[in-house]
Amino acid sequence: MDKNSRYEVNAGKEINTRAILDMLDQMYGTSKEGFSFGADWQLLVAIMLSAQSTDKQVDEVLPGLWKRFPDLQSVVDADLSEIEEQIKSVGLYKNKAANIKKCCTKLLTEYGGKVPADLEQVVKLPGVGRKTGTLFLADFYGTPGVTVDTHVFRISHRIGWAEGSTPAKVEQELMRVLPKEHWNRINFQLIYHGRAVCTARKARCEECRIREWCGKRL
Numbered sequence: 001m002d003k004n005s006r007y008e009v010n011a012g013k014e015i016n017t018r019a020i021l022d023m024l025d026q027m028y029g030t031s032k033e034g035f036s037f038g039a040d041w042q043l044l045v046a047i048m049l050s051a052q053s054t055d056k057q058v059d060e061v062l063p064g065l066w067k068r069f070p071d072l073q074s075v076v077d078a079d080l081s082e083i084e085e086q087i088k089s090v091g092l093y094k095n096k097a098a099n100i101k102k103c104c105t106k107l108l109t110e111y112g113g114k115v116p117a118d119l120e121q122v123v124k125l126p127g128v129g130r131k132t133g134t135l136f137l138a139d140f141y142g143t144p145g146v147t148v149d150t151h152v153f154r155i156s157h158r159i160g161w162a163e164g165s166t167p168a169k170v171e172q173e174l175m176r177v178l179p180k181e182h183w184n185r186i187n188f189q190l191i192y193h194g195r196a197v198c199t200a201r202k203a204r205c206e207e208c209r210i211r212e213w214c215g216k217r218l
């Protein structure tokens, strides 16, 4: 399906997807400032840390983390408590530290020290779910992918882009509705929009700049 026919599908639902996407680009930009990393495994670890934590919290721990653990071997050789110590200001740090150690060990011993470029392989790594894997592939390899978190799930339903009852179903719907060039940015754009305007508690439609094209399924 080409770009224009995707838009026509949405036009049939009386939702002007093109106008919404243009406005989201205007409001939130088309690229997000990424985490600091040197190697592929470091970006993967940063994204693992960002689950249920803010980017700011993650940004604050990364310089110390990379200083203490400059390569995979240093993570593999470390005591778990040393990893915990470095990331303790981030949510769920004990689980994350254990997963980081297991993930880095697997990368070094089974993957030749390289994070695979394929989602089915990436999600086999400890602590790496579909969302983390998709974000990693998008940020490191530029692979198009839609990541559905709580904000994307909620706002996609409100706009009328999706009806699915699970993140996996919404991911499939969004990949049908949105042109591919928007897949990698829709996640952060809707996160920003979900924090600022279309919040979980209340959709502030009266001050929303996409209200004129939104299905407002509240």
Ligand code: SF4
Binding pocket: 155, 158, 159, 197, 198, 203, 204, 205, 206, 208, 209, 210, 211, 212, 214, 215, 216, 217, 218
């Ligand atoms: S705030 Fe209202 S108009 Fe804006 S995206 Fe949410 S539901 Fe749509």
